[in-house]
Amino acid sequence: MTGEWSDPRAFDAGWLDDFASWTARAALESLVDEALAGPELAGALRRESLRATDVREGLLENESLLAKIRMLQDQVSAEGASGFRPRGRPVRVSELGWLLIPFVLEVGYLSLLQRAWDAMPVFLRIFAVLALPCGLVAAVARMSRRTPELRARFTSGPAEFGDEQLGLGRRRPFALREIVLPEARDFISAHRLLHYGTELVFEKQCELYEEATGDVVPTAAAKRLRRILERAGTGAIALGGQRGSGKTTAILSLQRGLIHGTENPAPLVVVAAAPANYDARDFVLHLHGLLCKAVLDLLWNELPPVRSWRSWLRRGARLSADLIGSAAVAWAIGGWLWDGSFTRFPIELGLLLRRIHFPDLIDPLWTDQPAGNRIALIVIVLLALRWTLKVLRIPIDVLLDAVQRKRSAGLLELEADARRQLDRIRYLQTHTSGWSGKLLFPGSADLGRTQSTQRAEQQLTHPEVVAEFRAFAQRTAGLLRGEGVTDRLVVAIDELDKIGEQEKAQQLVNDVKGIFGVPGCLYLVAVSDDAVLSFEQRGLAMRDAFDSAFSELVRLEPFTQDESRLWIAQRLPGVPEQFCHLGHCLSGGLPRDLRRVTIDMVDVTTELYQPSLSAVTSILLRAELTAKTSAFTGQARALEQTTELAQLWTKLLRIPETREAAELAALAAELHEGATHDLATPVNLLRHHSSAFVLFCATMLELFTDALTDDRLTPALHQLAVARRHLALDPHLAWSTLTDFRKAHDLALPE
Known part of the structure; x- marks a missing residue:
């Protein structure tokens, strides 16, 4: 370590008044230096043209980071030698052999050399003496590489306190991996090298169609979900947010271990999609089968090869x-x-x-x-x-x-139990047994008797299915944690928000909430905005299935402007900031739509070489206008034909033919003409939707031109993303947001 806090022996007498703060500061500085020396951050610093000293100073000034280190020190002091200890990998015979074989060979070599020395000629003696140190060096080098790993496996108890631990003990790697490195990544992302320009260029494209291994945008919801996983051993958590806000991505990231904040092994995650048409008993059996398969897959990697x-x-x-x-x-x-x-x-x-x-x-x-x-x-x-x-x-x-x-007896028993449970779920087992006999008499007469019994296992009722699932889940969670294989079970029920009828979604939660509350098992359920609203109304003399089933709600909000820019910059390194803002405004910050817009921008580069900002904006919006015009005319076709609708129809057909931003703004005013606040009238609602969308496209075309310099990329552009989200919820509010934005940026208001 370097710096005034680096040497624990070089301290001022006044620091003894708060020794805990001193050790926390010294530990933080040690961890920061170790993180910056690692290849990951070193490569990121080179890529973003940042100095390690600047990042170091910024992290050491982070009071929140210092508080986390101090809280971890308190936990280490309170836990002592107790706490969860991950299961180590069994030692293979080959590893012990690599320690034994060099020793045996060297001893044999010396023995043969001693006995054959008198009969050896001079040149052979010289060769044998020179070969001896070479063999010793090779053997010692091999043994030194293997010995630390084996010693770490056989050593029990936490590491002794030393100056290098500074109060963190065996949790120092966790502090580095889960506390310091994420903060360092966030700092580098916040101070990354920004590129500006009005030509769409980028170095490469990475993971546009699925999440990268570690490139998870650190949103507030992701951080809160991480904290829940740290502290919650059981319960049911609702994942709320509008469609496309990233609920499925959060569940899949959890399944891949990307959202995990403890030094314990990642949880065993079981993901099931909620069916639109369901039977409660069959759905719980489906969950039970998925849990059995997940346990078998996990034990396949964890169990040592035991021979039969x-x-x-x-x-x-x-x-x-x-x-x-x-x-x-x-x-x-x-x-x-x-x-x-x-x-x-x-x-x-x-x-x-x-x-x-x-x-x-x-x-x-x-x-x-x-x-x-x-x-x-x-x-x-x-x-x-x-x-x-x-x-x-x-x-x-x-x-x-x-x-x-003997060591894996519990896991072997769990594996056998999981196989039995899976077979029981899949098949209706039938067992037949019996006996028969025949006695022959003279004169071709005979006397016989047969008897048989048949046992058919009756189908379990819904309460019995729930009880079986709870018992197996509790037993699995306790055994896996006791063996150090995983910390807990997580059962994620996705796509519940896709059930259109709120009553059906509530009924599904009512039917399956009997499996909630299993010790060591946490449930995550993706719910709709209506469920979020009912949960947030708890305590207001109204309760429903969602309020009584879930203990906590995590709402996934759309990306902020900075989060969208970071998401695009991670997948298109070197892309100009103008295009990051364009993607955020066109998508409204919804992760699903942001991915689609980014892919569409990349597709433009396959047709045009380094297309300009104006060209990309025009192409993307032209496709949007064409698609939305078909949707608007389809809605109009389903309405009762009236004179008012006929006039609106002619204006809707003009949308694809209008090219210029000013003409689109004028057309938006014509579409909005005669609109009232009554959104219950179908024609009036169509008028609001079409006019707000056309005005949004006109505003985007007027703003995102080749004249958009970096000084005009202000946080105020986020209002366009807000207006985009309002288009799907409240078109009247979207119109008001757009007119306020145009007024603030000296754009002509629609008359």
């Missing part, structure tokens, strides 16, 4: 075949090289082995033998050494297999 008796038989057969093959190879090579008959080679080799006496091995096996015999003996020794290692490995494998079985 069939695998031991297969291994024995392979070893027998290998032994026969090795013996044949040894006989073939030895008989070809041995100074004697091919058929007599095994007999002569046996006689030779009988004549030698320990420790006199060099003369009969090497000195007194011709060159061909020496080579044959080397081949036989290598094959024998190979088979000795194979034979020695069998009892080691048996012992490790027994240890792994």
Whole structure:
């Protein structure tokens, strides 16, 4: 560490008055220096042309970051040696072998060198002495690389306190990964190198169709969801927000471990889509089956390979075949090289082995033998050494297999239980048993009797299905946490907001909320804006299914202007800021629409080379106007034909033909002419929708031109994104927002 806080021994006497603050500051500085030295931030600093000293100073001045470090120190002090400890990966035999083999080879080399020293010529002695340190260095290097990892696995208890820990103990990696690095990324993103220009150019395009591995925009909702995962062990959380606000993306990011804020392993996430037409019993069974599959997939990666008796038989057969093959190879090579008959080679080799006496091995096996015999003996020794290692490995494998079985007994039982549960869900099991007998008499007479019983497992009722799911989920959550495999279960029910009728959505929640409240299991449910409204009205003498089912609500708001700019800049590095603002205004900040607009902008570059801002804006809005005109005329076609509607119809047909911004603004005024505040009238509602949308397009065309310089990219442009969102909710409010914006920016008001 560097700086006045870097050396714990170099402190002023006055700092002793608040030793806790000093250690928190020193720990923060140590973590910041370590983060900035890492390849991730070093590459980001080079890419954004930022200095490490500036980022360092900015992070050290972050009082919120310092408070998080101090709270973590308090938690470490309070927990002591207790707390959740992740499950370590089992040690493989090959890892222990890499420690044992160098040691055995070196000892054998020294033993052979000692016994053969007198019989060795001078040049061979020199070679053997020079080879000895080389072998020692290679063995020590290999052992030093493997020993720390094995020592970390076998060491129990937290690391001892030292100056490098500064009160964080074994949670120092967590503090670096989950506290300092996210703040550093946010700081770099906020101070990133901005590009300005009116030509659409970018370095490359990244992950336009799906979320990148780590490029999750740190919105307020994402941070709150992370905090919920840190503190909530059970309960039901509602994910609210309008369509396209990113509820599904948040659930998928959670499933991939991108929204996770503890040092514990990421939760086991089960995602199910809510059906439009459902049966409550079948839906809970569907959730149960998905949970069983998720548990089996998780245990497939977590459980060590435990061999069954069939695998031991297969291994024995392979070893027998290998032994026969090795013996044949040894006989073939030895008989070809041995100074004697091919058929007599095994007999002569046996006689030779009988004549030698320990420790006199060099003369009969090497000195007194011709060159061909020496080579044959080397081949036989290598094959024998190979088979000795194979034979020695069998009892080691048996012992490790027994240890792994005992160590993973709970997980193996859970795996078997999950398979049984999945089979029970899939099939209606039928068991038939019986007996029959026949007694023959003289004269072809016989007497017989048969008896059989048949058992068919009856279908479980809905309460029984709920009880089975709760029991399995609770058992799974407790066992996985106890074994250190995962911290908790998360069951996410997506697309509930796509059920059009609010009553049906409430009924589904009522039917399945019996599975809520399982210890160690957290539920996330994507709900509609109506459900959010009913939840926020709790305590106002009205309760419904959503209010009684969910303990907390996380509302996903549309992107702010800075969040949209960051989202586009992450996927189109080097793109000018003018186009980032254009994407935000056209999408209204809705993540789904922002992705579509960004893809449309990229598609323009396939037709035009470095298109200008005016050209891109015109192309995108022209496509919007054409599509919306078809929608408006379709609505008009479904209405009762009147003189008022006929006049509006002719104006709607003029929308695709109007090219200039001023003409569009004038057409918007004509469409709005005669509009009233009564949105219940279909013609009047169509008049509001069409006029507001045309005025929005006219405003965008007038503003996003090649004359849009960087000094005009102000936060006031966010009002256009707000107006875009109002178009789908309240066209009258959208019209008012647009007229206020035009007035503030000296644009002609529609008359």
